[in-house]
Amino acid sequence: MDKIRLLIVSDYRLTRTGLRQMLNTVADLQVVAETDSPGQVKEVSQRCPADVVVFEITIPGPHGLRMAAKLLEEMPNRRLVVISSNENITYVRSMLTAGVLGYVLRKASDIELFLAIRNAHQGRRFIDPRLSDSLADVLLGKSNSGRGHEGRLSTRELQVLRSIARGFTSQEVAKQLQLSAKTVETYRARIYDKLGLKTRADLVHYAIAVGLLETEEPMA
DSSP states (O other): OOOEEEEEEOSOHHHHHHHHHHHTTSTTEEEEEEESOGGGHHHHHHHSOOSEEEEEOOSOTHHHHHHHHHHHHHOSSOOEEEEESOOOHHHHHHHHHHTOOEEEETTSOHHHHHHHHHHHHTTOOEEOHHHHHHHHHHHTTOSTTTGGGGGTSOHHHHHHHHHHHTTOOHHHHHHHHTOOHHHHHHHHHHHHHHHTOOSHHHHHHHHHHTTTTSSOOOOO
16 A cells, blocks of 8 residues: 655654654554754655645744745645644635645544545545534635624725735725825724734735635725
């Protein structure tokens, strides 16, 4: 039987050791390499080709998402399984949008991790069962994590957020909405503050995650 070759990425040596020992006990899985840096994945993969990368995210929030997206860019087959403690559905959806195939919580069982890896190897998604119902609600537009941002952002702030996420400058948004550039910058600052975002990349990931870029709405 051909084994699924795995590359483990984790900051912590003990985590890598534990995952390696656990995964190598399974007949169809084999850890061929490990690293503590996502930036080394391309180099390590060239030396030890892997079918699936198992990435334990220890950095919370958008930083972890950016690391996963960067790692996917470096991977030839883009088969990535993430292990994380983050149960925020918006965050999970952003991971899926970025191209992650498996998302497993740290409290998951070993069987669930094995299933995630096997699904990823086949090019199929696997989401931790604890998140499945909530994620389905978001995709169906039923969850507060989806359109719930409307309770925090005003209509004008949503319009500004959508335009910025689509790549328009503050000056261009000001022209579209018949506002001053200074007013648009004020709205922009409020958006970042209310949503806890730091960079434009964070804003884009958020807009994708909650579906703001999927529909057109009047600009005024």
